[in-house]
Amino acid sequence: xxxxxxxxxxxxxxxxxxxxxxxVPISNHLYFYWYRQILGQKVEFLVSFYxxxxxxxxxxxxxxxSVERPDGSNFTLKIRSTKLEDSAMYFCASSEFGTGxxxxxxxxxGTRLSIL
Amino acid sequence: SQQGEEDPQALSIQEGENATMNCSYKxxxxxxxxxxxxxxxxxxxxILIRSNEREKHSGRLRVTLDTSKKSSSxxxxxxxxxxxxxxxxxxxxxGGNKLTFGTGTQLKxxx
Numbered sequence: 001x002x003x004x005x006x007x008x009x010x011x012x013x014x015x016x017x018x019x020x021x022x023x024v025p026i027s028n029h030l031y032f033y034w035y036r037q038i039l040g041q042k043v044e045f046l047v048s049f050y051x052x053x054x055x056x057x058x059x060x061x062x063x064x065x066s067v068e069r070p071d072g073s074n075f076t077l078k079i080r081s082t083k084l085e086d087s088a089m090y091f092c093a094s095s096e097f098g099t100g101x102x103x104x105x106x107x108x109x110g111t112r113l114s115i116l
Numbered sequence: 117s118q119q120g121e122e123d124p125q126a127l128s129i130q131e132g133e134n135a136t137m138n139c140s141y142k143x144x145x146x147x148x149x150x151x152x153x154x155x156x157x158x159x160x161x162x163i164l165i166r167s168n169e170r171e172k173h174s175g176r177l178r179v180t181l182d183t184s185k186k187s188s189s190x191x192x193x194x195x196x197x198x199x200x201x202x203x204x205x206x207x208x209x210x211g212g213n214k215l216t217f218g219t220g221t222q223l224k225x226x227x
Contacts, residue, residue: 004158031213042220043159043204048213055213091158098213102147104161105215 002026004108006092012114013082021077021111023092032075033093033105034067036060043091049075050098079113087115121218122205128224135192137221139205140185146210148181148188153202153220162190162203195225 005024013019025032034046047057049067066078075094079086089112093105122139129135139148147166151159165172165181165188172179178191192199202222206215 033214035215035217043206043217045214045216050213058214093159102164102166102208104149104164106161107151107159109158 004092004094004106006090006108006111008111009109010112010114012116015084015115016081019079019082019113021079021090021092021113023075023077023108024073025075025092025094026096026106027073029094029096029106031055031095031098031103032067032069033095034077035091035093035107036088037091037110038088046077046090055098082113082115084115087113089113122203122221124221125219126222126224128226129195131195131197131225131227133195133225135195135199135223135225137190137203137223139188139190139218141188141205141207141216141218142186143207143209145183145207147208148179149206149208149215150177150179150188150190151204151206151217153204155201159204192223195223197225197227199223200225 007022032049035043037043045058047061048055064080068076089110091107091110093107095103095105097103149164150162153159163174163179165179176193181188202220204220205218
């Protein structure tokens with residue numbers, strides 16, 4: 001069964017450094033998402049992406065964050081200048097269609113980001 | 117309560133017993149989904165129920181939805197040790213292509 005893959009599985013970065021988290025969504029999916037989960041807390045929506053542009057973003061997704069689909073397969077999340085509070089598990093997800101058609105989202109195993 | 121709150125927060129049962137988890141939400145929804153998360157892993161989609169549906173089955177899973185009470189329940193029948201995981205409900209309000217997750221129920225199934 002096709003799956004969403006994320007790399008790296010664990011990223012350790014110094015505060016203030018830039019970090020790029022990578023995702024390969026399922027190949028025929030058109031909608032892409034990033035969520036994060038701070039240890040012991042809820043999974044929180046960050047951003048959704050369709051047709052090469054952001055379709056919605058949360059309050060968390062401020063100017064320090066950006067997303068990109070640099071080629072036909074990868075979907076990346078960049079944090080420009082990391083803060084301690086960015087430490088979390090970051091999940092990428094994809095779906096064939098948007099939520100208007102009641103589609104499940106398929107998640108990767110996540111990247112654990114640790115900011116020192 | 118916040119959009120998507122599950123209860124109980126934690127549930128411990130014996131293998132073979134049934135496990136019931138509840139989810140409450142606040143705003144109108146397009147659909148509600150249940151996901152499972154094993155420790156340190158990603159979220160696995162279990163079942164989706166649309167707002168015009170009242171009950172749905174998938175294998176040992178049964179989901180109900182009561183839109184008048186803004187609540188849903190997930191029943192796992194004949195539980196197995198492998199069902200040990202956290203279970204989350206997630207609501208789709210139909211706009212913005214996002215899911216809003218609940219706080220989760222940690223299920224432990226003991227042999």
